[in-house]
Amino acid sequence: MTYRVAVAVSGRGSNLLALVDALATDPVAEVVLVLSDRAASAIPLAESRGIPTHQLRDHRDGGEWRDQLDSYGIDLLVLAGYLKLVPPEVVKAMSGRIINIHPALLPGYGGPGMYGHRVHQAVLAAGERTSGASVHLVDEVYDRGEILAQSAVPVISGDTPATLAARVLETEHKLLPLVVKAAAKAGRPVATMVDKLD
Numbered sequence: 597m598t599y600r601v602a603v604a605v606s607g608r609g610s611n612l613l614a615l616v617d618a619l620a621t622d623p624v625a626e627v628v629l630v631l632s633d634r635a636a637s638a639i640p641l642a643e644s645r646g647i648p649t650h651q652l653r654d655h656r657d658g659g660e661w662r663d664q665l666d667s668y669g670i671d672l673l674v675l676a677g678y679l680k681l682v683p684p685e686v687v688k689a690m691s692g693r694i695i696n697i698h699p700a701l702l703p704g705y706g707g708p709g710m711y712g713h714r715v716h717q718a719v720l721a722a723g724e725r726t727s728g729a730s731v732h733l734v735d736e737v738y739d740r741g742e743i744l745a746q747s748a749v750p751v752i753s754g755d756t757p758a759t760l761a762a763r764v765l766e767t768e769h770k771l772l773p774l775v776v777k778a779a780a781k782a783g784r785p786v787a788t789m790v791d792k793l794d
Contacts, residue, residue, distance in 0.1 A: 599780035609638025618773030658683035706739030
């Protein structure tokens with residue numbers, strides 16, 4: 597039986613697309629639902645791939661989430677650029693089965709308000725020599741859950757938030773499918789060692 601994945605998005609959906617493309621060549625799992633809290637550009641992208649979508653009427657309504665996740669028999673919920681907290685009743689019901697990708701090496705540069713270019717601005721302002729991407733389990737607090745995998749990206753002299761973001765995003769596109777595939781094979785999200793992402 598196929599490992600059934602839902603992806604929650606708030607933006608353009610590049611990680612969603614990377615995941616769908618990776619699973620097309622290694623179908624250990626399937627994205628069967630895309631959820632969004634807004635009219636995100638990822639929604640028509642998903643629909644163009646034949647993936648059912650649902651725009652949440654109220655992202656705080658755990659019942660609405662549960663109705664969608666249950667009706668599609670979801671094994672794993674992936675937050676890919678989803679910017680809101682998942683309702684606590686959903687986190688409880690799917691404990692250990694929700695993951696998020698974050699554009700920094702957690703536990704640094706996470707928490708409320710730390711998303712997108714804000715993360716990369718903070719990394720550069722701190723003078724870090726390394727950044728990267730993290731995939732972690734989701735709990736009731738932003739970016740606090742157990743880290744499952746990380747991949748480092750060097751900070752290069754002259755980097756701007758935009759140039760650093762572009763390199764980190766390339767790594768995200770490789771790291772997220774790796775973790776989802778490992779979860780599908782294990783039947784649940786598991787810590788995944790990453791030596792080098794080609």
